[in-house]
Amino acid sequence: MPEDPTRSPAGRPGSEILTASGVSVSFQTAAGARIDAVDAVDLGIHEGEFVSIIGPSGCGKSTLLRAFGGLTRLSSGTVTLDGERVVRPQPDKIAFVFQDYTLFPWRTVLANTVMGLQFRGVGRREREETARHFLQLVGLDWCAGSFPAELSGGMQQRVAIARALTMNPSVLLMDEPFGALDEQTRTLLGSELARIVEETGKTVVFVTHSLAEAVFLSDRVLVMSARPGQIKDVVEVPAQRPRDESFLTSEVFDRLRRRIFSSLIEEVHRQAAVNEEYRRAGTSDS
Amino acid sequence: MGRRLRWPWPPTLVRVLIIAAWLVVWEAVVRFGLVGQLLVAPPSSTVVAMVELAGLPEIQAGFVETLLEFVVGFGVAAVVGTLLGFVLGLSPAAFRILNSPLMTLYGTPKSIFLPLFVVFLGLGYQSPAAFAALSAVFPVIITVIAGIRALDQRLLMTADSLGASRLDKVRFVFLPGTFPAIISGLWLGIKQALLAVLLAEMFISGTRNVGYWIAHYASAFQAASVYALIAWLSLLAIALGLAWRRLEAHASRWRLTERGATL
Ligand SMILES: Nc1ncnc2c1ncn2[C@@H]1O[C@H](COP(=O)(O)OP(=O)(O)O)[C@@H](O)[C@H]1O
Ligand SMILES: [Mg+2]
Numbered sequence: 001m002p003e004d005p006t007r008s009p010a011g012r013p014g015s016e017i018l019t020a021s022g023v024s025v026s027f028q029t030a031a032g033a034r035i036d037a038v039d040a041v042d043l044g045i046h047e048g049e050f051v052s053i054i055g056p057s058g059c060g061k062s063t064l065l066r067a068f069g070g071l072t073r074l075s076s077g078t079v080t081l082d083g084e085r086v087v088r089p090q091p092d093k094i095a096f097v098f099q100d101y102t103l104f105p106w107r108t109v110l111a112n113t114v115m116g117l118q119f120r121g122v123g124r125r126e127r128e129e130t131a132r133h134f135l136q137l138v139g140l141d142w143c144a145g146s147f148p149a150e151l152s153g154g155m156q157q158r159v160a161i162a163r164a165l166t167m168n169p170s171v172l173l174m175d176e177p178f179g180a181l182d183e184q185t186r187t188l189l190g191s192e193l194a195r196i197v198e199e200t201g202k203t204v205v206f207v208t209h210s211l212a213e214a215v216f217l218s219d220r221v222l223v224m225s226a227r228p229g230q231i232k233d234v235v236e237v238p239a240q241r242p243r244d245e246s247f248l249t250s251e252v253f254d255r256l257r258r259r260i261f262s263s264l265i266e267e268v269h270r271q272a273a274v275n276e277e278y279r280r281a282g283t284s285d286s
Numbered sequence: 287m288g289r290r291l292r293w294p295w296p297p298t299l300v301r302v303l304i305i306a307a308w309l310v311v312w313e314a315v316v317r318f319g320l321v322g323q324l325l326v327a328p329p330s331s332t333v334v335a336m337v338e339l340a341g342l343p344e345i346q347a348g349f350v351e352t353l354l355e356f357v358v359g360f361g362v363a364a365v366v367g368t369l370l371g372f373v374l375g376l377s378p379a380a381f382r383i384l385n386s387p388l389m390t391l392y393g394t395p396k397s398i399f400l401p402l403f404v405v406f407l408g409l410g411y412q413s414p415a416a417f418a419a420l421s422a423v424f425p426v427i428i429t430v431i432a433g434i435r436a437l438d439q440r441l442l443m444t445a446d447s448l449g450a451s452r453l454d455k456v457r458f459v460f461l462p463g464t465f466p467a468i469i470s471g472l473w474l475g476i477k478q479a480l481l482a483v484l485l486a487e488m489f490i491s492g493t494r495n496v497g498y499w500i501a502h503y504a505s506a507f508q509a510a511s512v513y514a515l516i517a518w519l520s521l522l523a524i525a526l527g528l529a530w531r532r533l534e535a536h537a538s539r540w541r542l543t544e545r546g547a548t549l
Contacts, residue, residue: 091449
């Protein structure tokens with residue numbers, strides 16, 4: 001084990017692009033209590049790396065991801081991207097894909113896909129051209145004129161991914177992007193994401209509930225502890241890319257999945273105990 | 287359990303039949319002297335009076351006057367109400383300061399202010415217009431605030447992550463996202479404004495508007511003319527309502543409730 005388990009070992013291609021040092025985030029609840037969602041997280045993510053974060057529900061995964069993207073005020077610590085501090089959203093460098101309700105329902109697929117470029121001030125023709133290119137990449141150029149309500153959940157998420165890619169970000173932050181989808185669609189979109197990421201060389205931080213998804217997609221899987229969330233465990237996935245479905249049934253896959261599961265389940269129980277404590281204390285909390 | 291019985295006629299036809307039946311009964315009741323013709327006019331005389339009155343220049347002028355009051359009053363309420371709704375919906379500070387005085391005013395019966403309007407605005411079209419504006423503005427404010435509150439936080443976070451400025455968010459998220467709410471709020475405003483205009487005309491009428499003519503014919507016991515004016519007003523309101531329904535459907539077509547399709 002290296003001295004600092006949250007730093008990836010030397011020799012990985014690509015330098016460190018996204019760095020969190022001592023990142024803590026606390027919230028004030030309506031009742032006035034303080035919730036420490038993320039506690040002193042140190043983390044370095046390398047260019048082109050695919051990192052998954054897995055942890056019990058409510059442990060602070062989304063909060064940590066938002067902190068990476070400048071969408072949440074930190075209570076302490078710093079996040080830096082390419083050596084520059086991130087204190088607000090960085091739409092040219094960091095793009096988000098959220099779990100659901102991420103498309104604007106009154107805008108067509110094309111109008112949704114151009115939004116980032118529109119906010120950036122890119123002219124109509126150029127932004128629509130770019131949007132169509134990325135819609136094609138996710139296989140949805142044929143429904144550019146549809147409204148989100150006409151699309152299945154999986155298609156909506158693909159549009160959200162296309163929109164994120166139009167911004168040409170160096171880092172993609174994805175918060176359970178396939179969490180609301182059925183198992184088959186999930187697997188399909190997972191492979192598609194892996195292909196796109198390999199083609200475009202993006203750095204990805206990916207929050208998920210699914211062990212299989214984490215192992216299949218990642219170079220590293222981070223297990224988060226019960227709240228306040230800390231990085232408890234780092235698991236390397238030493239499998240060649242491109243990975244195909246045979247990896248899903250391999251022995252390495254099984255071994256890694258078991259290893260992550262035993263680490264995770266401990267925290268799930270601890271988080272349940274934390275929630276129970278909160279309930280007893282009469283503090284409203286999810 | 288048998289087969290569900292199907293109504294044999296289309297609903298529109300049934301609707302027309304019900305109205306026709308009601309008109310026949312009404313006509314008969316008056317014709318057979320069950321109520322005094324002085325107070326209640328039969329439909330046939332009402333229709334005749336509608337045609338006659340529509341040809342009179344002073345009645346036409348009265349409708350123009352009333353419409354002017356309505357359009358000015360509702361227009362002011364629409365603009366002010368939407369703006370105030372946005373300010374209160376978007377700024378917690380403004381909400382804290384303005385909400386309780388506005389709600390107090392909303393809860394007060396507005397007709398107690400009628401004499402004040404006369405004092406400050408005189409007997410012209412301004413008084414009914416101002417009274418309409420005051421009555422219509424609250425439902426607009428309340429619906430717009432509710433529309434803003436109902437906007438999904440996740441959409442706002444998405445907009446932030448895509449680099450939207452505050453102005454971008456108002457233009458591309460808040461306005462389109464609350465547009466259906468604004469349209470239905472404005473409809474409530476239209477109804478309030480119509481009512482308020484007529485009420486004001488009946489009580490503080492200085493000009494020869496529709497309210498004036500209704501009062502005029504009523505005091506002359508010309509029931510058919512009174513009914514005819516009310517009928518014209520009702521037709522106007524119904525036409526407005528139909529137009530608004532279409533606008534509303536157009537504004538929220540992305541909800542696709544009737545299509546509900548998934549590809
Ligand atoms: N805006 C907020 N205000 C108050 N509490 C919040 C807020 N966002 C998250 N929390 C709390 O922080 C904790 C972690 O939330 P989150 O990061 O969403 O967890 P996860 O994504 O791991 O399920 C939860 O207890 C949640 O209730
Ligand atoms: Mg979450």
